[in-house]
Amino acid sequence: MTPAPTVRLLGTPWGDTSRRGRPYAKDPSVIRFGDRYLLYFSLPSASDDEPEGWSVGIAESDDLVSWHTVAELPSFGEYDRSGAAAPGAVVIDGRVHLFFQTYGRGREDSICHAVSDDGVTFTPNPQNPVFRPTGDWTCGRAIDADLVVAGEWLLLAWVTRDPTMTTQLLGTSRARLGSAYGPGDWEQLSVDGPALAPELPWEQDCIEAPALRWDGERFTMFYAGAYNNAPQQIGWATSPDGRTWTRGSDEPLVPAGSEGSWNHSESGHPGYLRDDDGREYLFFQGNPDDGHTWLIAGTELTLVGGVPTVSSTAAD
Template sequence: MHIDDEATFNRAGSVRILGAPWGDSSRRGRPYAKDPSVVRFQGRYLMYFSLPSQDDDRAEGWSVAVAESDDLVAWNTIAVLPAFGDYDATGAAAPGAVVIDGRVHLFFQTYGNGRDDAICHAASDDGTVFTANPQNPVFSPTGAWTCGRAIDADLVVAGDHLLMAWVTRDPEMRIQMVGTARAPLGSAYGPEDWEQLSVDGPALAPELPWEQECIEAPALRWDGTTFTMFYAGAYNNRPQQIGWATSPDGRTWTRGSDEPLIPAGRDGEWNSSESGHPGYLRDHDGQEYLTFQGNPDDGRTWYLATTRLEFDGPDPTVDIV
């Protein structure tokens, strides 16, 4: 579903978006799509996103869905992934997709298990039909600083490794934080393949006033020298906004700015309640994009939209209206 008035909604605060925001209305009868991860695969764009349960009051039943597009604006849902086993029977969400050697590798979280939620892995030759990793779940963090939960995985190929950023909470389940891990490229990406890089503490934890108690939804970029992580600060609709950080090694991260790169929109705009959960794409022509979620009604609806990225050295900029 598209918002009809593109002229009204064709901006995110001061950030221009491509076309009109989009949401899938198949489950709740209103636009509702979250947590985008976009790849270009076999000549079209595929977006992996979180599709909610049928009932507003039901926590179980979230799914990972797949939509396709020719232009990053008009999307059509083409698949909903089934549960792969007991581990994701209550739900799955927050997919992170990466193309490796002509296959889509999808990393997603189990949903509804609290501290026991973990990262799982599946792979596909066509982008829609996936075979689950028999070792699922493949990653949960360890250490005194974390509750052991892992959600919101995102990945990027860097040399001979696959770097994964993931999200956890402190032992009291109050503060949301980002950690990183890596696995050898071409491995099974099972539990024994991941080296946790965030051993003694998080890669990023909330520090700035606008981040409140939450850093989540990492989206990774690698240019051959520097990693960039786009991230969401603050829990949903408080408002969540998008910042960025850089790292030379995937372990140690430095914020690029004290202010959000993509703020929540102004009153009356499609993302006035938040701009959140980014997904990064480098297209086949070198153009770079962020797709992110937003809504104007404290989460009754959820839309997804895409903005162009440019880089001045390591610093990202977005298209200003």
């Protein structure tokens, strides 16, 4: 039997050790900003027994291989006092716009927004929280924001659950560039139902963690199927308008790793980067121990005829 291909990584998977004394970093969003790369990620609470206290960490690199943490987002108000997580960063007119979710509020979790001139120090949107979905198909929760500029619009992909809080679902909204990106600026595109709902066996009860790409004609979305360590794996879908989405394959683009690999428990929560030189990358989280640790790694991404492949090598 031919060995299954394994994802060729940019470097050694990385995790911040400052909170729990072991590598732990989730939910990557990577941008090129000036002469460096910035990674926005979820930092855990201080211990496994403290559910509150998650925050957004910021790491930097000059080569997409070696990362070190340089800052973390402070609490901005009562709305994110119990925690923040799952950042999505986008550069607009030389400024970093960071969208993140409140953490630990259940159905009340919402998307918030902050802006920075240096990528590290942020000013919150005075209208925070800026987005929660409406409709009888959703519980009203909003998490896992990701964004991409497309023409005169900023497309936002987000995640919610059904009214029973059982099934994780994905939706989209848009706002005009140059708006305040406040609650009144978002047009919800997923009105009568989700943009994507779990359908394939490997997706189980969860579609989450969108990562958006726009090529001028078509959107591509990388997403995570199944809840953490179920295992979570990465699929992809396309859309002509950001509203209607079609899966590109019935199989994961980035599956969980084989026994003994760093991502045996999952390959999850993707983040997309197109660099200044046109090369493209997919970052994702993984772990080998059912979430005792969490690591982030990147791989080069190639699209031919709109079909993505990740850099891979034959397993030993």
